[in-house]
Amino acid sequence: MISFLSSDRSKPVAIWLFVVAALVIGMIVLGGATRLTDSGLSITQWKPVTGAIPPLSPADWQAEFARYKQIPQYAQLNAGMSLADFKTIYWWEWSHRFLGRIIGAVFFVPFVVFAIRRELPRRLFLRLGVIFALGGAQAAVGWWMVASGLSQRVSVAPERLMAHLGLAFALLAALLWTAFDCWAGAARQTLPSPWGRRAAALLGLIFVQILLGALVAGNDAGLVYNDWPLMNGRLVPDDYWNGGLWATLAHSQGAVQLHHRLVAYLLTVVAVALGVTAWRSTYLARTSKLLGLGVAAAVVLQAGLGIATLMTRAPLGLSIVHQLSAAAVLGLGVAFAWRVRRI
Known part of the structure; x- marks a missing residue:
């Protein structure tokens, strides 16, 4: 059972939300670098849990590279790419996905801790749930975006990229607004x-x-x-x-x-x-x-x-x-x- 803070404000909770917002900004910047380096299609599978572990052996790298060779981007743009070059674009995309996992953990774990310690203002609980749902939707839309470039295209569909980036900025706005509310409390007037x-x-x-x-x-x-x-x-x-x-x-x-x-x-x-x-x-x-x-x-x-x-x-x-x-x-x-x- 979740307990709530009797006050309508909590500066520790606000600071936590500001930290998550800063990480989301980092995610936006890293995502932009991933796109600009044409790295976003280097990982052709979505494994929310086991995907956090990168290739650890030469055989793992060769298997990952072989999967990349099956998509149009390799055949039409990067044919003859070396394994070393593939590792470069792979690490961009892996870092982007890994930061997304970190953001999920940085949001969820303190949320549980604050709930146990009764430091969550009751009026903000539903909004925090919406923010968590937005984060989950962002991950799903990210894979939906990547999937658009794995069969018939050499890059992701622009409208899916727009949806992915739009969700990221909506999440940033929600985090900041909620953090301001949590820091200052409900408006008195x-x-x-x-x-x-x-x-x-x-x-x-x-x-x-x-x-x-x-x-x-x-x-x-x-x-x-x-x-x-x-x-x-x-x-x-x-x-x-x-x-x-x-x-x-x-x-x-x-x-x-x-x-x-x-x-x-x-x-x-x-x-x-x-x-x-x-x-x-x-x-x-x-x-x-x-x-x-x-x-x-x-x-x-x-x-x-x-x-x-x-x-x-x-x-x-x-x-x-x-x-x-x-x-x-x-x-x-x-x-x-x-x-x-x-x-």
């Missing part, structure tokens, strides 16, 4: 103003932009149209239409990059306008004002990083920084949305 809706709209726009970025990544669309602000000298790329609505929205390199650009412009304008308005507001607390300016500054920085990443054809280091910056933008957006709901 809410702010009777439109700021809650404004901040929520901004957060939603940030999330949409992250999903569009996943489609860019899944289609390798950062490797084409590397000029800016035009696209090969045109406002709309020549290959925008891909023969159908879904094929265009999810699988056209020109379309997904254009959509990502357009929403980036919109997000930048909205974030800056909201940040300046927040700073001038007579209703918001100073912390809310600073967070509003912080979100605006982070969005502007992220837009600059995006342009630089595009114009340099998405080098590994800059692409990872761009993805890490997206996590920072979302985190600040969550903090701003959470804070403006309180006086």
Whole structure:
């Protein structure tokens, strides 16, 4: 039987959730590196428990390599790859999956300990259960994504990559919001103003932009149209239409990059306008004002990083920084949305 804390706040529980959130950010960055190095299909089986143990002998490595040779990516892109090269991409994917297992343990074990010690605020228990379910869904969607590249494709399906990354960022947002609630306790008074809706709209726009970025990544669309602000000298790329609505929205390199650009412009304008308005507001607390300016500054920085990443054809280091910056933008957006709901 689970016991609950009589208080509605617990700083130790909040710190635990912040640690899990930091690990999720690490998972997002490592996942991005895994995709950028084309390593995500190197492990062709999903073994949630025994898969934590990597190959330990030459025979194990040869067996793992043999399984990889059966998929289209090897035949069409990496034919003749050496075992040493295979080990390089294998360790990227293994590390990504292993970190996922660590996150599961870091969440579940302290949860049980806090429950036994009656340090879980009752009002947050259901939300913690939803977070745990999100983590499980993230693992399942990860395998669903990988499976899309094992039979007929040489890479994962972009829409499945979008679902996988979207779940990761949703999990990050849920962890941060819950940690803030756990640290500060239930709101004693809410702010009777439109700021809650404004901040929520901004957060939603940030999330949409992250999903569009996943489609860019899944289609390798950062490797084409590397000029800016035009696209090969045109406002709309020549290959925008891909023969159908879904094929265009999810699988056209020109379309997904254009959509990502357009929403980036919109997000930048909205974030800056909201940040300046927040700073001038007579209703918001100073912390809310600073967070509003912080979100605006982070969005502007992220837009600059995006342009630089595009114009340099998405080098590994800059692409990872761009993805890490997206996590920072979302985190600040969550903090701003959470804070403006309180006086």
